[in-house]
Amino acid sequence: MDIALMSMALNQGKVQQQASIAVMKMAMGGAKQQGEALQKLMETADVAAIQHAAQLHLGGSIDLKG
Template identity: 60%
Template structure:
């Protein structure tokens, strides 16, 4: 194989590796954002808001029999 072709192949491999690492870093950053959001939503008073969002039909009516 010609040295120029080997150099091109090596460069293409390096570009592909850099692109893969870049995509992986973006995925990891988004995962951290998701974790931060979930942690924020699970604190204190936000738990009731999550429960209501998950089951909005519960707690809206009271049945009273006398």
């Protein structure tokens, strides 16, 4: 293998690694933004409403037979 070919191969690998890191950083930035938005939403959410929405069968009917 001559030096020029080896140099091209090494540079191509370096460029691919840099591109991969750039894509990973973008994905991490997006995940961070989504996490912050979810945290903000959870902080402002009404806990009782969330619990009721999770348990739709509760409170739908009243047993008056006693």
